[in-house]
Structures are given as structure tokens and as C-alpha cells.
Amino acid sequence: MALMPFTDAMAAILKGADALPEEMVQIEDAFHRVLARDIASLRTQPPEAMSAMDGYAVRAADVTVGAKLKVIGEISAGKPFDRALAAGEAARIFTGGVVPAGSDTVVIQEDTARDGDIVTINEAVPVGKNIRPAGVDFNEGDVLLRAGTRLADRDLALAAGMNHPQLPVHRRPVVAMLATGDELVLPGATPGPGQIVLSNGYALRALARAEGADVIDLGIARDTLESTTAAIRRAIDLNVDVLITTGGASVGDHDLVQQSLVAAGIEMSFWKIAMRPGKPMMHGRRGGMRVIGLPGNPVSSYVCGFLFMVPLLRALSGRSEVQHVREAAVLGRDLAANDQREDYLRTRLEWQDGKLVATPVMKQDSSLLGNLAVAEGLLVRVPHAEAATAGDPCAIIRLPT
Ligand SMILES: Nc1nc2c(c(=O)[nH]1)N[C@H]1C(S)=C(S)[C@@H](COP(=O)(O)OP(=O)(O)OC[C@H]3O[C@@H](n4cnc5c(N)ncnc54)[C@H](O)[C@@H]3O)O[C@H]1N2
Numbered sequence: 001m002a003l004m005p006f007t008d009a010m011a012a013i014l015k016g017a018d019a020l021p022e023e024m025v026q027i028e029d030a031f032h033r034v035l036a037r038d039i040a041s042l043r044t045q046p047p048e049a050m051s052a053m054d055g056y057a058v059r060a061a062d063v064t065v066g067a068k069l070k071v072i073g074e075i076s077a078g079k080p081f082d083r084a085l086a087a088g089e090a091a092r093i094f095t096g097g098v099v100p101a102g103s104d105t106v107v108i109q110e111d112t113a114r115d116g117d118i119v120t121i122n123e124a125v126p127v128g129k130n131i132r133p134a135g136v137d138f139n140e141g142d143v144l145l146r147a148g149t150r151l152a153d154r155d156l157a158l159a160a161g162m163n164h165p166q167l168p169v170h171r172r173p174v175v176a177m178l179a180t181g182d183e184l185v186l187p188g189a190t191p192g193p194g195q196i197v198l199s200n201g202y203a204l205r206a207l208a209r210a211e212g213a214d215v216i217d218l219g220i221a222r223d224t225l226e227s228t229t230a231a232i233r234r235a236i237d238l239n240v241d242v243l244i245t246t247g248g249a250s251v252g253d254h255d256l257v258q259q260s261l262v263a264a265g266i267e268m269s270f271w272k273i274a275m276r277p278g279k280p281m282m283h284g285r286r287g288g289m290r291v292i293g294l295p296g297n298p299v300s301s302y303v304c305g306f307l308f309m310v311p312l313l314r315a316l317s318g319r320s321e322v323q324h325v326r327e328a329a330v331l332g333r334d335l336a337a338n339d340q341r342e343d344y345l346r347t348r349l350e351w352q353d354g355k356l357v358a359t360p361v362m363k364q365d366s367s368l369l370g371n372l373a374v375a376e377g378l379l380v381r382v383p384h385a386e387a388a389t390a391g392d393p394c395a396i397i398r399l400p401t
């Protein structure tokens with residue numbers, strides 16, 4: 001198969017990636033879940049005009065400096081008053097108290113003097129002051145949260161204020177992660193000659209979890225067709241939504257992932273993509289299960305996981321925005337002309353004189369975890385981009401913190 005352009009690969013991965021079914025969750029469990037339906041308010045907030053301050057509810061027409069009003073009762077939050085104010089009357093009121101009929105203004109207590117049931121007004125106050133009108137926040141029936149929204153902390157407060165104890169959200173995607181390679185050992189082991197400590201899975205798992213996925217670790221498959229195919233079949237049996245493999249993607253004699261995927265009945269849509277890092281990446285499907293075969297090099301696996309797995313998980317989660325945002329920046333150093341592969345350079349980012357300056361790290365080798373960790377973003381270079389000099393405009397994508 002020919003190298004697939006980046007945008008075609010993205011389109012293939014997102015093709016038919018519809019939101020997973022809806023489920024109801026308690027609002028306590030809804031943080032960062034994705035709304036499956038628009039949410040309308042079940043109530044008006046505030047339900048009636050309420051005082052914003054501790055003071056006295058009055059009729060503005062009665063209020064002049066030095067006016068003396070009769071205090072006819074007290075209103076606190078949740079304890080409304082059943083009488084209307086008549087001329088010359090005031091009601092003691094506390095923050096959140098319902099403003100009584102007949103009153104149109106609240107004078108704060110600091111601007112009054114109280115003597116028995118008489119309150120003297122010491123400052124002029126404009127009509128309507130210190131009153132929150134009914135519905136000033138929202139009204140019953142207002143749609144304030146839209147389907148496709150990933151619920152932020154403030155959204156939960158809003159949903160609660162709208163009186164929703166539960167929310168309809170999309171089911172979380174289930175992702176299985178499979179590492180491949182005879183040379184891999186787990187962190188903490190004493191590696192034998194030529195052995196490598198497995199690192200890819202940790203970043204990828206974190207990326208997937210940050211997108212709300214549940215992650216199943218399928219461990220490490222050995223570099224045999226049997227071992228790799230058996231692990232892929234396990235993912236099929238577990239009915240996962242997404243299988244992510246790392247390593248074994250290239251053309252070497254021990255790179256068996258593509259062959260194993262085909263042996264397990266996965267229909268491949270592409271293998272090899274015109275980007276750097278990540279050239280040997282592959283993708284396929286079997287029923288509802290989508291597979292992204294990531295290259296083994298740690299930077300390649302992370303960058304491709306970030307660029308492709310994240311939008312896929314967002315689509316399956318029902319999010320309305322799935323793509324990473326590209327921002328304008330200026331180059332912090334000169335760059336040579338690009339070849340035919342779209343390049344995603346690990347870059348430092350800093351603000352200088354009001355401009356976002358992107359300075360790619362000098363060594364872009366796809367095995368360098370240290371350089372990946374210091375990078376704050378990816379600088380995008382389209383295929384065949386001409387040589388560029390420091391100060392030229394460029395596009396970046398921020399990496400997660
Ligand atoms: N003749 C060619 N050789 C290679 C090509 C090519 O086009 N022609 N492409 C190169 C590119 S680009 C990449 S990227 C790599 C990817 O190869 P694989 O996906 O087959 O990766 P492996 O060989 O399995 O591993 C590469 C490297 O990464 C280490 N690794 C693997 N898994 C992990 C892990 N989970 N955690 C940490 N490190 C891991 C592995 O030990 C190797 O050192 O192929 C090039 N070759």
C-alpha cells in the first residue's frame with residue numbers, strides 16, 4: 001500500500017465513528033462525561049426576585065436621606081414573607097431572601113440606622129438596587145448545555161442549578177492496549193542484554209483516560225504470529241471499541257502486527273502514512289472494533305496516539321469538537337525544507353514580545369523520550385514545505401500538560 005496522506009488517514013479513522021449509546025449517570029459521576037442530549041432547565045433561577053445583600057427591602061419612592069420607615073418583619077433565605085409593603089414600611093431582609101410584594105429596592109444595612117422597629121435611611125439608593133430579578137440567571141425551558149459538550153466543573157454546577165440529578169451521557173469508549181516485542185520488560189525489572197523498558201503504554205493509557213476511556217491492558221505479545229494474533233483475538237472477545245497496538249508495525253522480519261491483524265479478521269484500511277514520526281502506522285476495523293497499529297518508537301507511538309487516537313475517542317464519546325486546535329506561532333529557529341512526509345516536530349513554546357514562539361528541539365529522532373517530555377507542542381510542517389527562517393509564521397498544536 002502507498003503512504004497515505006495525513007488527512008486521508010484521519011478521515012479513514014473517523015469514518016463511521018459515531019457516538020456510543022447513551023446512558024444516565026448521577027451528576028456526581030458526570031465530570032468530563034459527554035452530554036448525549038441538550039439539557040433544558042427544569043426551573044427558573046432565581047425563582048422570584050431576591051435580595052443580593054443584607055439590609056432592608058423598601059419602596060424606592062419612600063427613600064430619601066433621613067427617611068424613617070417602619071420595619072414590619074424579617075425575611076431570610078428560604079423564608080419568604082406573606083405581606084406586601086405599604087407606603088412608609090420596610091422589611092428586614094437577608095441575602096437570598098425573597099423581596100416582598102410592594103418593594104422594589106434593597107438598602108444595605110451599612111447605609112441605615114435601626115432603633116426598635118424604625119429604620120432610618122442614611123444614603124440615597126437608586127430604584128432596583130441590590131435586587132436580583134426572577135430569572136436573571138436562567139428561565140425554565142432555557143437550553144443551557146448542548147449535546148456533545150464535555151462536562152466541565154462549572155457545567156455540573158449549572159446542571160445541578162437547573163435541577164437535574166442525573167444526566168444523559170454517552171458510554172465511555174473501552175480501549176485495549178497491546179504492546180509487542182520480545183525485548184520489552186516492565187519498569188523496575190533488571191533488563192537483560194539488549195532489552196528495553198516498556199514506556200509507550202504509560203503515556204498512551206494516560207492519553208486515553210484523559211479522553212474518558214476505560215483502558216484494558218493486554219500486556220506484551222511476543223514477536224510470533226501466534227502470540228500477537230492470540231492477543232488481538234482477546235481484544236475481539238472482550239468486545240472493546242478500540243484496540244491500540246504498539247511496535248511491530250514496520251517491515252522487519254519480527255514486525256508481525258499487520259499480518260496478525262489480518263489473521264484475526266481485521267479489515268485493514270491503511271498501513272503506512274506520509275507523516276513523521278509514525279510512518280508505519282496502520283488502521284483497520286472488525287465490526288464495531290477499530291484498530292490503530294502504532295509504531296514502536298516511543299515518540300512515534302505517542303505522537304500518533306495523540307494525533308489519531310484522541311480524535312477517535314472524542315468521536316466515539318460523542319464530542320462535538322474532535323480535532324486538536326491548531327494555533328498560529330512564529331518560528332524560533334531556521335528549518336530546512338521538508339520532504340514528502342507531513343512533519344510533527346517536537347517544539348518548545350514561549351511568549352516573547354506578545355508572540356508565541358515555537359522552537360523545535362534540535363534532535364527529532366523518534367526514540368528520544370527526553371526530548372518528547374520537554375516539548376510543549378508539535379509544530380506542523382506540511383509535505384514539501386519550503387525552508388523557513390526564524391520569525392516566519394507556523395502552526396502548532398499544544399501537547400497536554
Ligand atoms: N526498512 C525500514 N525500516 C524501518 C522503517 C521503514 O520504513 N523501513 N520505518 C522506521 C520507522 S519510521 C519506525 S517508526 C520504526 C517502527 O517500527 P516498529 O513499529 O516495527 O517498531 P519496533 O521495531 O517494534 O520498535 C521500534 C523501537 O521501539 C522500541 N519499542 C517498541 N515498543 C515499545 C514500548 N512499548 N515501549 C518502549 N519502547 C518500545 C523497540 O524496542 C525498538 O527500539 O521502524 C523503522 N524501521
Ligand code: MOO
Binds near residue numbers: 276279280297
Ligand atoms: O516514523 Mo518513524 O516514527 O519516523 O521513527
